[in-house]
Amino acid sequence: xxxxxxxxxxxxxxxxxxxxxxxxxxxxxxxxxxxxxxxxxxxxxxxxxxxxxxxxxxxxxxxxxxxxxxxxxxxxxxxxxxxxxxxxxxxxxxxxxxxxxxxxxxxxxxxxxxxxxxxxxxxxxxxxxxxxxxxxxxxxxxxxxxxxxxxxxxxxxxxxxxxxxxxxxxxxxxxxxxxxxxxxxxxxxxxxxxxxxxxxxxxxxxxxxxxxxxxxxxxxxxxxxxxxxxxxxxxxxx
Numbered sequence: 001x002x003x004x005x006x007x008x009x010x011x012x013x014x015x016x017x018x019x020x021x022x023x024x025x026x027x028x029x030x031x032x033x034x035x036x037x038x039x040x041x042x043x044x045x046x047x048x049x050x051x052x053x054x055x056x057x058x059x060x061x062x063x064x065x066x067x068x069x070x071x072x073x074x075x076x077x078x079x080x081x082x083x084x085x086x087x088x089x090x091x092x093x094x095x096x097x098x099x100x101x102x103x104x105x106x107x108x109x110x111x112x113x114x115x116x117x118x119x120x121x122x123x124x125x126x127x128x129x130x131x132x133x134x135x136x137x138x139x140x141x142x143x144x145x146x147x148x149x150x151x152x153x154x155x156x157x158x159x160x161x162x163x164x165x166x167x168x169x170x171x172x173x174x175x176x177x178x179x180x181x182x183x184x185x186x187x188x189x190x191x192x193x194x195x196x197x198x199x200x201x202x203x204x205x206x207x208x209x210x211x212x213x214x215x216x217x218x219x220x221x222x223x224x225x226x227x228x229x230x231x232x233x234x235x236x237x238x
Contacts, residue, residue: 006039008051010058017054020170021045026210029057030170031064033234040170067231080125086112087236088133089140090191097125105132137165137188141199144192145181148199151222158203172198172233175205190233197229 007016017029017037027045030038041050054061078084082097093112100115105128107113112132118124145163152158160181168174168184175181181202187195200223208215219226 006047006051008054008058010055010062013062015054015058015061019050027053028211029054029061031061031068033068035065035068037061037065038170068235078126080122080129086129087189088112088136089188090194090236095125095129103128105129133188134165134185137183137185140188140192141165141183141195144195145199148196149203151200152203158206160203160206173202175202175209179206186237190237194229194233194236197223197226197233201226 004019005016006019007014015037017039020038020040021043022040024040024042027039027041027050030040032038039050039054078086080095082095084095085092086095087093088107091110093107093110095114096108096111097114097116097119099117099119101117102115103117104115105112112129114125114128116124116128141163145160149155149159160175160179162180164176164180164182165185166182167186168182171184172187173181173183181199183198183202187198201219204215204219204222208218223229
């Protein structure tokens, strides 16, 4: 999803950012691994106020962009052929595709074995592997949630009323007004430590709906190294 492009002056430089407006109540600024800056703002936010907030975060934005300079470029688009690398819980796995009457996917050491009717059809292989990753996400996220909630002083108070797993284009997770935890299916490719960071971040929103100082204090008390985990997640998967 692309947004309107804006820019602000930062010393002798310019910071360009994509502006998206949504029904959210607070403004959020994201710096992606390709150094692209995205600002998500409430529908009724005045443009002058948005510029003001971006200027206040300009130093942080430049620091994040410099940080991402040290990492290799994003991997090319997947072709779903034998030998291609895919991540599962942070591990690198190689696809091994074979023709079979019964379709299915299973993990075997460092390989993801795909049995398919049409082994030379990338769309068919993608559907099979996507289904496998979605099923693994359901199992793994449920397991991690039960462990993450126990890190809070009052686990019952921070247990969501349900969990939804779906593809999200602009975020790793969210907490709905009805206290349902929403997680991005793509998280199944990340290390467990990164999955836990997203879950704990969203559980904190049960007590603190906005990213207020109180929210960051709570998150840090539960997960002091959250920034390190967040950076690793964005470096690996964004």
